[in-house]
Amino acid sequence: MGEFELIERFFRRPAVRSPLGAGDDCALLAPAPGMQLAVSTDMLVEGRHFLSTVDPRRLGHKCLAVNLSDLAACGASPLGFTLSLALPQADAAWLQPFSEGLLALADAHRCELLGGDTTRGPLAISITVFGEVPAGQALLRSGARAGDELWVSGHTGDARAALEVFRGTLSLPAAVFEAARARMETPTPRVALGEALRGIAHAAVDISDGLLGDLGHILRASGVGATLDAGATATLVACGDALEPARRLEFALAGGDDYELAFTAPTAARDAVQAAAAGAGVRVTRIGRIEPGPGLRVLDGEGRPLDLRFGSFDHFAS
Template structure:
């Protein structure tokens, strides 16, 4: 079966819009942000074999492609509004497209995020999504807002996606029930969209964890002009990860990548407000350290002993 580009768009990717002024099918989509709102924009490129394995089910890939972008909106405290999808495909396979669209639109609908445009072409399997969200002017959570003395928090648990990757790579083995759970963490991350919005006015700085805690925290510290102390043994992690040697626990939590949790700072006076916001959103948040005036990142264990940070950010140009 061969589908042309326009038939393909029509069949799988043309849906009416209600929030955008104009959706798929013209030269441009038209968005009309509400008065007083700024438009938050983020774009992520996903390449087969680098950002996802060729074994991933198409519905999970559809979910993940949008989830990683919604996670960027969450880190800014923005409400999702719309997205564009660019899709390069080796072939137009209806079964694959149906699965991909199902996973993509299930997550989009859950967040009221409308597909408004994009592009399709034949080529290597590559996806690019650009997402748009609204945030009240001046209220976006930024990487530059962390202040010395602030508490440091993370949502959910860390390291399961990396653990799953290591199992796929054959460097680790875990019981099969655990494998399904960590594989789901890797393939079907949950963007913390409600939490990000709930933290507006409470958190001072935020970032979403895509490249690993140490690397992403580094962006916050650099842009905020501060340092931090991390409590390695306080990092929240699943039972599956806790069953592994401590060395692996540290690697997966500190340098895991693909966590899509929120890392944020907030003044100590906001501790109750942080926990209230998290409870309202049904997401766990854990205090994992503090922001220091002294530059640099220090990592200590439960006894206060310094850990050697021989871990680094996941870098798509350095790692293999």
């Protein structure tokens, strides 16, 4: 199978938003009047971001989901994406489920495949996603204010638990492992929540490398600090009852691969946050507060700071 047959067979879609679709040297895309473009790129490399044994259908889902999660963190609505694939070989048995998983999620979010590139090489997937957000309403990392409450959507730490099972450092009951594995391999991008938080939240970030590290991006960009409640944070791990307390807290704070949203909002907006979450069909948990002074502190039930000896994932330090 040649390159162009591969594209035609597995990735050709009817043009919707782009008048050219994926068949020219460039795609043409324009936001609606009064909207700004939101653009994000992510690359997934075999052995670094996913295991070689992953179901290709789940991989197709995940590689787009992690990009949609970036749009969600800005409160942006998806428009389209480009796909670049490096493949060891053009294997139809792999490409068919991969494209099905990818395009099913794209269709669910009305996110059009606009084009891309294919080449031979070690398996790697790079996606650039395009979205739109009303001008001046994007959620940014720089908007947190002292006194804001800190919230997290969904669950964190379960993907890390599944990874540790694969690594052989953790044992979980079969049903618990399968649920954690699903959260690792098929994360849910919180697009609807991000859209609903426009005008409510002050700042947001998607959690990809671990809550501690990604929250740190908000604190640095906003020039503030934060205090977290260790007890509330530990409840973020859905499989937490199967973990020792210390690992439960570690996975919640520094697990990575969660693709949930961490966001700040004023106390007066607490009901609005809950209503936005209910409308988006996702739970949110209040885990702390933004402080005027720098630094990030995690407090136990007695209000004492914990001495944490773990951090978030770093591609070049790990």
